[in-house]
Each structure stands twice: as C-alpha cells, then as structure tokens.
Amino acid sequence: MDQIEIFAPASVANVSCGFDVLGFCLEPIGDIMRVTKTESPGVTIGSITGQELPTDPLKNVASVAVLSLLKTFKSSYGFRIDIDKKIKPGSGIGSSAASAAGAVFAVNHLLGAPYSRKELIQFAMAGEVLASGAKHADNLAPVLLGGFTLVRSNKSLDVIKLPSPPDLVATIIHPKIELKTIHSRAILKQTVPLEKAVEQWGNLGAFVSALYTNDYELLSRSMKDKIIEPFRAMLIPKFEEVKAAAINTGALGSGISGSGPSIYALSKGMKTAIEVGNAMKTQFDDLDIEYEVHVSKINEEGIKIINSL
Amino acid sequence: MDQIEIFAPASVANVSCGFDVLGFCLEPIGDIMRVTKTESPGVTIGSITGQELPTDPLKNVASVAVLSLLKTFKSSYGFRIDIDKKIKPGSGIGSSAASAAGAVFAVNHLLGAPYSRKELIQFAMAGEVLASGAKHADNLAPVLLGGFTLVRSNKSLDVIKLPSPPDLVATIIHPKIELKTIHSRAILKQTVPLEKAVEQWGNLGAFVSALYTNDYELLSRSMKDKIIEPFRAMLIPKFEEVKAAAINTGALGSGISGSGPSIYALSKGMKTAIEVGNAMKTQFDDLDIEYEVHVSKINEEGIKIINSL
Numbered sequence: 001m002d003q004i005e006i007f008a009p010a011s012v013a014n015v016s017c018g019f020d021v022l023g024f025c026l027e028p029i030g031d032i033m034r035v036t037k038t039e040s041p042g043v044t045i046g047s048i049t050g051q052e053l054p055t056d057p058l059k060n061v062a063s064v065a066v067l068s069l070l071k072t073f074k075s076s077y078g079f080r081i082d083i084d085k086k087i088k089p090g091s092g093i094g095s096s097a098a099s100a101a102g103a104v105f106a107v108n109h110l111l112g113a114p115y116s117r118k119e120l121i122q123f124a125m126a127g128e129v130l131a132s133g134a135k136h137a138d139n140l141a142p143v144l145l146g147g148f149t150l151v152r153s154n155k156s157l158d159v160i161k162l163p164s165p166p167d168l169v170a171t172i173i174h175p176k177i178e179l180k181t182i183h184s185r186a187i188l189k190q191t192v193p194l195e196k197a198v199e200q201w202g203n204l205g206a207f208v209s210a211l212y213t214n215d216y217e218l219l220s221r222s223m224k225d226k227i228i229e230p231f232r233a234m235l236i237p238k239f240e241e242v243k244a245a246a247i248n249t250g251a252l253g254s255g256i257s258g259s260g261p262s263i264y265a266l267s268k269g270m271k272t273a274i275e276v277g278n279a280m281k282t283q284f285d286d287l288d289i290e291y292e293v294h295v296s297k298i299n300e301e302g303i304k305i306i307n308s309l
Numbered sequence: 310m311d312q313i314e315i316f317a318p319a320s321v322a323n324v325s326c327g328f329d330v331l332g333f334c335l336e337p338i339g340d341i342m343r344v345t346k347t348e349s350p351g352v353t354i355g356s357i358t359g360q361e362l363p364t365d366p367l368k369n370v371a372s373v374a375v376l377s378l379l380k381t382f383k384s385s386y387g388f389r390i391d392i393d394k395k396i397k398p399g400s401g402i403g404s405s406a407a408s409a410a411g412a413v414f415a416v417n418h419l420l421g422a423p424y425s426r427k428e429l430i431q432f433a434m435a436g437e438v439l440a441s442g443a444k445h446a447d448n449l450a451p452v453l454l455g456g457f458t459l460v461r462s463n464k465s466l467d468v469i470k471l472p473s474p475p476d477l478v479a480t481i482i483h484p485k486i487e488l489k490t491i492h493s494r495a496i497l498k499q500t501v502p503l504e505k506a507v508e509q510w511g512n513l514g515a516f517v518s519a520l521y522t523n524d525y526e527l528l529s530r531s532m533k534d535k536i537i538e539p540f541r542a543m544l545i546p547k548f549e550e551v552k553a554a555a556i557n558t559g560a561l562g563s564g565i566s567g568s569g570p571s572i573y574a575l576s577k578g579m580k581t582a583i584e585v586g587n588a589m590k591t592q593f594d595d596l597d598i599e600y601e602v603h604v605s606k607i608n609e610e611g612i613k614i615i616n617s618l
Contacts, residue, residue, distance in 0.1 A: 021511040152515035152531060153508065160518050160527065191500040197536070199462065201510040202330040206461035208514045209469050212521040218469065222461055227506070 003036045004109050005307040008102025009299050010087045011094035012170065012264045013138035016225040016255040017203035021151045023094075025142035025299040026170060031098045032084040032306070033062070035106035041078040043067055050085035053099075061096045061127035062103035068126035069104050073114055079107050089131075090178035092262035097139030100127025105144065105303045117144045117302070121157050132259075133182050139258065146302030148211055164298040165214040169273035171251070173242065173280040174262040176290040179235055184259030187231050196226050216252055216268045223253025223266070236261045242283045249279040270295070312345045313418050314616040317411025318608050319396045320403035321479065321573045322447035325534040325564040326512035330460045332403075334451035334608040335479060340407050341393040341615070342371070344415035350387040352376055359394035362408075370405045370436035371412035377435035378413050382423055388416050398440075399487035401571035402603075406448030409436025414453065414612045426453045426611070430466050441568075442491050448567065455611030457520055473607040474523040478582035480560070482551065482589040483571040485599040488544055493568030496540050505535050525561055525577045532562025532575070545570045551592045558588040579604070 009030035013023035031050075038044065043063040045055040057063035062081050081103055087095040101124045108115050115123075124140045141149035141159045148162040206222035209215070233239040236256065242263050246254040250272045251265035263280065267273040277293040284291045318339035322332035340359075347353065352372040354364040366372035371390050390412055396404040410433045417424050424432075433449045450458035450468045457471040515531035518524070542548040545565065551572050555563040559581045560574035572589065576582040586602040593600045 018510070018514065020507045021514060150511065150514045150518060152511045152527075154511070158515070158530060160515055162518060188503065190503050192503050192506050194497065194499050194501050194536075197501050197506040197509070198329045200506070201327070201513045202459065202461045202463075204510045204514045205327065205330060205459045205517045206467070206469055208517040209459060209471060209521075212518075218461075221467060227503075 001110055001308050003034065003309045004106045004305060005032065005034045006102055006106050007304050007306055008033055008098040008105070009143060009302065010098060011139045011142040012172065012257045013094060014228065014256065014258055016223045016253060017200055017207055018150070019225065019228045020136050020138055020154060022148070022204065022207070023138040023142040024148045024164070024170070025146050025302050026093065026172070026294065026296040027299040028296050029086060029093070029294050031086050031102060033102045033106055034082040035103065035110060036080045037110055038078040038080050041075060043070070043078060044080045046080045046082040048083045048085060051088060053083070053085060053089070061131050062099040064130050065100035065104045065124045065127035066107050069107060069123035073111060075111060079110065091174050092179065092256070092258035092260045093172060093174065094139035094143060094258060096127055096131035097124070097143050100124040101140050101143040102303055109305070109308070118159060120144055121159060132185070134185060142302065144302055146300045147298055150208065162208060162211045164300060165211060165216060165219070167268050168298055169267050169270050170296045170298065171246065171265045171267065171273045171277045171280065172257055172262050172294045172296070173277065174292045175237065175284060176292070177261050179259060179261045184232055184235060187235065188228060189231070192227050200225065200227050219266070220252035223255065225255055229256055232256050232260055236263065237287060237289060238283050239263060242280050245279040245283050246276045249276045251276045310419055310617050312343065312618045313415045313614060314341065314343045315411055315415050316613050316615055317342055317407040317414070318452060318611065319407060320448045320451040321481065321566045322403060323537065323565065323567055325532040325562060326509055326516055327459070328534065328537045329445055329447055329463060331457070331513065331516070332447040332451040333457045333473070333479070334455050334611050335402065335481070335603065335605040336608040337605050338395060338402070338603050340395050340411055342411045342415055343391040344412065344419060345389045346419055347387040347389050350385060352379070352387060353389045355389045355391040357392045357394060360397060362392070362394060362398070370440050371408040373439050374409035374413045374433045374436035375416050378416060378432035382420060384420060388419065400483050401488065401565070401567035401569045402481060402483065403448035403452060403567060405436055405440035406433070406452050409433040410449050410452040411612055418614070427468060429453055430468060434466070441494070443494060451611065453611055455609045456607055459517065471517060471520045473609060474520060474525060474528070476577050477607055478576050478579050479605045479607065480555065480574045480576065480582045480586045480589065481566055481571050481603045481605070482586065483601045484546065484593060485601070486546070486570050488568060488570045493541055493544060496544065497537060498540065501536050509534065509536050528575070529561035532564065534564055538565055541565050541569055545572065546596060546598060547592050548572060551589050554588040554592050555585045558585045560585045
C-alpha cells in the first residue's frame with residue numbers, strides 16, 4: 001500500500017463533569033487526510049485546503065505527531081501529508097486532535113499497522129502538546145477509538161472505551177470566534193473547593209454508570225460542571241442563554257465543548273437534537289456572530305479509511 | 310406484624326478514589342436489631358448490648374433516624390429498639406450507618422413498608438448527621454441497597470446501585486483505636502489542586518467502568534487517592550506499611566475504610582483476600598495495638614430480616 005485516504009472526525013472533550021478525561025466522537029464533521037509514501041525519509045506537508053495551517057513539518061500538528069511515531073518505529077521511506085481541513089482550529093471540537101490522530105493512524109496503516117489504535121495515542125499526543133501546551137488525551141481517545149472514552153490517567157495514557165446509549169444524539173453550535181486552548185486554560189483556577197470536587201466526581205461516576213445502563217435521566221442529572229464551566233463560560237458570548245435554550249427544548253444537558261467556544265448538547269433522539277440546534281441558533285441571531293450547527297450521532301467507529309492504493 | 314429482628318451490616322465508604330460518594334456493603338459483620346411495636350407513640354431504646362451507647366432517644370442515632378421517619382409518616386403506636394451492637398463506633402466501617410439504616414428499615418417494615426430502601430436513606434441521614442456532623446450517604450446507601458453504591462449527590466440524595474464483579478472479596482483490618490469521623494474531617498484541606506482532582510475523577514470514572522466490565526486490572530489501577538488519604542493516613546499507625554503489605558500479597562488495592570482507622574483491601578478471590586488479611590496483621594503484631602480482621606464477599610443484599618412476628 002502506497003497511499004491512504006482517511007476521515008478524521010471532530011470530537012467533544014471536557015464533557016461537563018469530565019474535564020480533561022471524558023470525550024466523545026462526532027460523525028458528520030471531520031478532516032480528509034491523504035498520506036502518501038515518499039522515497040526520501042521524513043515527513044512533508046503537501047497541500048492544505050480549507051484552513052491556513054503551517055506547512056513547516058516542525059510546526060504542523062499532523063507532521064509533528066508522525067515524527068513522534070517515526071522516532072520509535074524507524075522507516076526507510078517517508079510520508080507526504082495532504083490535508084483538507086474542515087475543522088476550524090480553535091473551534092473547540094478537537095481540530096488539532098483530528099489532525100494528529102488522523103496522521104498517525106494513516107502512517108501506521110502504511111507501515112503495516114505495527115500499533116493498535118490505543119497505542120497511537122502516545123504519538124498523536126505530540127501534536128496536542130504543540131497545539132495547546134498541555135498533555136491531554138480527551139480528544140485523541142475518542143477520535144482514535146470512537147464512541148465515548150475516559151482517560152483514567154493523562155500521564156500513563158490509560159484510556160477506556162465506554163458504551164454509548166443507542167438514542168444519544170449530539171448538537172454542536174460553533175460560534176465563529178477563535179479561542180485558543182492555551183488561553184482557555186489560563187483562565188482556570190489551579191485549586192478547587194473540595195466540596196465542588198466531590199460533586200464533580202459524583203457526577204462523573206454517575207455519568208459513566210448511565211452510559212452502561214442507558215439511563216438517560218441519570219445522564220441528564222449528572223451533566224453538571226461547577227468547576228470549569230463557570231470560568232470558561234465568561235469567554236463565550238451568550239453561553240448561559242444558549243445552554244438554557246438547549247435544555248428548555250429538551251436536551252438532556254449542555255456544556256462547553258472542549259475549551260470552547262463551541263457549545264454542545266446531548267439529547268435523546270434525532271428529532272429533539274435538531275430542535276435543540278434550532279433553539280441554540282436563535283440565541284446568536286441577534287448578535288453579529290456567524291455560527292455553524294452540527295447534529296451528530298455518537299460516532300462509534302472513530303477515524304475511518306476512505307481509500308487506499 | 311408486631312416485632313422484627315434484622316441484621317444491619319457494616320460497610321466501607323470513601324473507597325479510595327470515591328471520597329464521600331463510593332461505598333460497598335460487607336457480609337460477616339453487623340448489628341442485630343430488634344424493633345417492637347409499643348402502645349404509646351414515640352421511640353424508646355430498650356437494651357443495648359455489645360457497646361456502650363446512649364439510651365436517650367434524642368442522642369442515639371437509631372432512634373433519631375426513626376424520629377425523622379415518624380415526622381413524615383405519622384404512626385399511632387410507637388417503637389422500642391433493642392440493639393446488639395457488634396460494630397464498634399469509630400471503627401470506620403459504618404457503625405452509625407448500620408444503626409440508623411437498620412432502625413428505619415425495621416420501623417418501615419412494621420409500618421407496612423411505605424418507603425423503598427432508597428427512600429429510607431433520607432431518614433437514616435438524621436442519624437449520620439448526629440454521629441458525624443456531616444450529611445453523607447456513602448455508608449447508608451450500601452447498607453440499605455447492598456453491593457457497591459455511588460452517591461451522585463449528597464444534597465439531593467441521588468443514589469445509584471452499581472454491579473459487583475463476582476470474584477471481588479474485601480479484607481478489613483480494624484486496629485482498635487478510636488477515630489471520630491468529626492476529627493478525621495477536620496484534618497482535610499478545604500481546597501484541592503485541580504490537577505489532583507482531575508486524576509481523582511479519572512480514577513473514579515474508571516473504577517465505575519471496571520465494576521460494569523469485571524475488569525479487575527482496571528479496578529486495581531484506579532484504586533488511588535491522592536487527595537484524602539495522604540492526610541488521614543497520618544492518623545492511622547502504620548497505614549502505609551499495612552497498605553503495602555496488602556498490595557504486595559496480591560490485593561488489587563487498599564485504602565482507608567471510611568474515615569479510618571480501619572484499612573480495607575480488595576482482592577480477586579477468597580484465597581488471596583485471606584492471605585492479604587494475614588499480611589496486614591503482621592504489621593500490627595509488633596505494636597501494642599489490638600486488631601480485628603474481617604474477610605468478606607460483597608454483600609449484594611444489604612440489611613436483611615432475620616425474624617418477624
């Protein structure tokens with residue numbers, strides 16, 4: 001095999017009660033990446049369409065992730081990466097994770113798949129660190145493994161795939177303002193009240209239980225975040241109004257996607273999820289902010305191969 | 310029915326990563342309580358054997374819990390409570406929870422069971438507040454519901470029963486020094502580093518997942534507590550040595566039971582759990598501290614009826 005084309009999906013991390021540990025994978029939006037073997041070793045960035053991104057292999061998250069893989073797994077040939085970038089950087093739906101995970105997935109395949117999807121997280125991490133300055137796998141894990149994922153430890157990269165209730169549908173609204181993860185991190189307090197931390201882990205435990213038991217009511221009750229959201233909400237215009245509109249329209253819960261500015265909601269059933277999207281939209285209609293809305297089932301598969309030759 | 314005799318089991322709360330939310334129910338140790346209808350309304354404490362406890366109904370956790378129930382559910386007759394108290398107060402295995410939950414369970418039964426086991430938690434809580442000054446349900450929930458339980462919210466008493474892996478066996482060592490919950494709470498810091506809180510909820514999410522999937526390895530990796538244990542360990546002689554002995558003998562993990570001084574371990578299989586108990590013991594043998602060791606399967610049933618007339 002000399003060339004592979006893959007679809008690297010967007011994802012939602014920091015799912016309410018699961019800051020830095022809980023994420024899920026989206027279906028309709030993602031990048032198309034084509035990776036081609038080259039005679040000379042190393043990694044080059046070919047064409048980039050859709051967004052403006054660095055073509056210097058040491059500055060592009062896709063190539064940086066691949067270079068990390070090639071440090072461990074030596075290859076006599078090299079790789080050219082062409083990217084059709086559909087996920088806007090800084091949108092809060094895992095733009096850098098899609099690039100980094102997609103690139104290592106594709107290269108791994110061309111190398112004869114020496115690594116499992118889970119093992120690829122460690123290499124893709126180099127891309128995340130370049131993008132945000134922090135080592136976190138809560139977008140990488142759902143992109144590579146699909147579905148909901150829990151990162152037990154960001155240090156040892158102990159990652160678990162969780163089940164998804166069958167009727168769960170996500171709605172994402174992306175107001176087109178850019179928030180760098182690195183700035184959204186800076187706004188957070190480095191200590192939290194013990195009482196609030198206890199509430200948060202009670203909610204996360206309940207959320208995980210609800211995923212196993214398809215308990216939509218419990219899922220709804222546990223979608224709370226009193227630690228991160230109150231701070232980051234300040235960076236997102238009309239966050240509270242958009243969230244309230246989603247919940248009043250029947251969403252199980254709503255919160256900040258990743259580090260924002262995208263806002264996600266989870267609903268039971270496609271019909272409700274679409275109505276929730278319409279209700280969220282109306283909140284932005286009187287502002288001069290462009291937005292995009294995505295309605296998506298939980299993508300159980302993660303990255304997928306479109307073509308290979 | 311005029312009289313009921315029940316077994317109210319001990320329990321382990323604050324299970325490592327699940328401070329204030331995660332607990333499980335023990336099998337071999339518990340109180341025997343006999344509750345008898347009386348003509349005159351109200352609650353009296355009859356005989357108390359095994360331990361010295363207040364007989365004033367306003368100072369005994371069992372009667373205080375029953376009084377809380379009778380505030381909501383009026384009864385024309387009253388109740389006498391006789392207690393054979395096997396669980397030593399201040400031992401860290403839910404002594405007050407057994408008394409409070411046992412008493413309301415028995416009275417509820419004599420009243421024709423107007424409340425579910427889950428609903429009884431709210432009344433038993435009055436006993437816990439009397440005993441420790443704090444409103445926490447992480448011992449009450451496993452005593453009433455059996456098995457592992459998660460308290461999503463101590464405020465709204467949203468409690469979930471979790472499944473138990475079939476081969477899981479607990480070992481408890483109880484060094485006979487008394488630690489009041491109220492003092493063990495005072496030693497805790499009221500704020501925690503965000504980074505440690507994230508680790509803790511990552512571990513709790515993984516622990517819950519492991520219970521659903523019978524993943525003993527994951528259970529083991531997630532039995533960590535870097536927030537509460539480092540402080541409370543200072544109140545327990547040789548805690549670190551006992552914990553290390555348990556883990557070196559094959560326990561999946563070990564930590565403080567409740568607010569101590571008891572130390573628990575979880576193992577896969579009865580044989581290992583017994584060996585773990587022996588290893589824990591040897592740590593106390595060169596100190597002049599008495600101890601008791603209990604080895605217990607997870608008690609899936611919780612409180613049970615022994616007799617009724």
